[in-house]
Amino acid sequence: MPFRHSPPAVLSLLKTCKTLRDLNQIHAHIIHRGCEQDHYLIAHFLIICTAAQPANVRYPTTAFNCVISPNIYLWNILIKIHCENGPLGGCFSLFRRMRKGGNVGDVFMGSNLIDFYGKCREIESAWKVFDGMCVRNEVSWTAMMVRCLDCGDMDAARKMFDEMPKKNDATWNTMIKGLVRLGDLVNARKVFDEMPVRDAVSFTTLISGYAKAGDMAAARFMFDQMDSKDLVSWSAIMSGYVQNGKPVILMSACAQLGSSELARWIESYMHEGPYDTTRPHVAAALVDMNAKCGDMAKLFEEMPRRHLVSYCSMIQGLCIHGRGAEAVALFHRMIDEGVRPDDVAFTVILTTCSHAGLVDEGCRVFDLMTEKYSMSPSPDHYACMVNLLGKSGRVKAAYELMTFEMGTNLR
DNA sequence: GTAGGGTTAG
Numbered sequence: 289m290p291f292r293h294s295p296p297a298v299l300s301l302l303k304t305c306k307t308l309r310d311l312n313q314i315h316a317h318i319i320h321r322g323c324e325q326d327h328y329l330i331a332h333f334l335i336i337c338t339a340a341q342p343a344n345v346r347y348p349t350t351a352f353n354c355v356i357s358p359n360i361y362l363w364n365i366l367i368k369i370h371c372e373n374g375p376l377g378g379c380f381s382l383f384r385r386m387r388k389g390g391n392v393g394d395v396f397m398g399s400n401l402i403d404f405y406g407k408c409r410e411i412e413s414a415w416k417v418f419d420g421m422c423v424r425n426e427v428s429w430t431a432m433m434v435r436c437l438d439c440g441d442m443d444a445a446r447k448m449f450d451e452m453p454k455k456n457d458a459t460w461n462t463m464i465k466g467l468v469r470l471g472d473l474v475n476a477r478k479v480f481d482e483m484p485v486r487d488a489v490s491f492t493t494l495i496s497g498y499a500k501a502g503d504m505a506a507a508r509f510m511f512d513q514m515d516s517k518d519l520v521s522w523s524a525i526m527s528g529y530v531q532n533g534k535p536v537i538l539m540s541a542c543a544q545l546g547s548s549e550l551a552r553w554i555e556s557y558m559h560e561g562p563y564d565t566t567r568p569h570v571a572a573a574l575v576d577m578n579a580k581c582g583d584m585a586k587l588f589e590e591m592p593r594r595h596l597v598s599y600c601s602m603i604q605g606l607c608i609h610g611r612g613a614e615a616v617a618l619f620h621r622m623i624d625e626g627v628r629p630d631d632v633a634f635t636v637i638l639t640t641c642s643h644a645g646l647v648d649e650g651c652r653v654f655d656l657m658t659e660k661y662s663m664s665p666s667p668d669h670y671a672c673m674v675n676l677l678g679k680s681g682r683v684k685a686a687y688e689l690m691t692f693e694m695g696t697n698l699r
Numbered sequence: 700g701t702a703g704g705g706t707t708a709g
Contacts, residue, residue, distance in 0.1 A: 361700065362700095395701080400700095402701095425701090427701050428701085434702065434703080459703080461703040462702070465704070492704040492705065493704050520706090521704075522705085528705095
């Protein structure tokens with residue numbers, strides 16, 4: 289009997305709901321157990337049914353209507369659901385019902401109302417709500433400021449910004465966004481600099497502002513200064529590169545991020561856009577991106593001719609995914625196809641061997657480099673070998689290789 | 700439980 293005694297169990301059950309049928313079943317249980325008056329449980333039920341079926345506002349409303357005396361918390365949730373998903377007229381009647389039932393709006397309800405009137409394009413009513421609120425917090429101030437900005441009234445927004453008693457991150461960020469939208473990057477930057485603590489949103493807002501203005505140097509400068517970049521900030525910098533026609537930088541950025549969703553987007557963009565995807569470096573960047581984003585083999589095999597750089601990207605991609613043996617096999621296939629490896633290719637494959645602990649394979653590749661291709665190994669190559677030998681317990685061999693070969697090389 | 704950042708198509 290998990291219900292009455294263990295709300296978390298009900299909640300986790302609710303979260304698995306996908307269809308209306310699942311929800312019905314849980315709802316039936318809630319009623320059957322006599323929990324339909326449990327405000328906490330019903331609140332979560334409303335939220336979860338909306339997440340599962342956003343367009344279906346009738347269902348949460350029915351569940352709500354079974355609650356005999358809903359508290360303001362439940363009213364807020366239901367009104368927000370209607371405001372976001374239902375026809376706007378439904379919100380009005382809910383407000384009226386709420387008032388009739390003797391409920392006085394709280395600070396949450398005020399912010400909801402401001403948001404609601406903003407959506408109806410009724411800025412005057414939004415002001416009325418704002419002015420009539422007995423208690424205001426940063427959220428209500430910021431919500432009202434957003435409405436002013438949406439109407440293009442920067443003077444009013446600026447006035448609110450300067451006058452409000454307390455600001456938080458969202459307030460600052462809203463102002464930055466407003467200025468960016470007007471193309472006033474100088475003042476946006478000024479607000480950004482004045483802000484006490486800048487978060488990912490503040491950075492991303494400015495980055496996309498600079499990118500839209502075509503100033504990728506400034507956008508990149510900001511981006512590089514961020515300590516924790518998330519999906520949205522990556523998207524912003526990348527769309528900047530898209531808009532400003534820098535496909536290779538874009539793809540290498542996506543490769544670093546490793547997001548297959550973005551990789552798909554970029555790829556379709558690349559194929560439709562004005563780019564020549566058969567150029568070796570463009571093609572290699574495509575492979576690199578796909579390799580690091582998980583869908584590696586497809587694009588590689590489809591290439592009409594595989595260039596050394598594309599092989600290296602692919603090998604590295606396999607290495608990253610812990611598929612060392614396949615990487616070594618691909619390296620040999622490359623040689624069989626008549627592609628001559630260069631020093632970078634050897635660094636890549638030796639690193640792969642050392643990463644995957646493939647000692648014998650690594651030694652063979654090293655011999656191949658020095659004997660068949662008569663290349664003299666660089667310090668990087670030695671470092672790979674020493675690492676490889678050392679990691680597999682052959683410390684003495686590593687030491688000898690280092691002193692002997694380095695000695696020969698230095699002489 | 701409320702306010703703030705990116706992309707896609709037409």
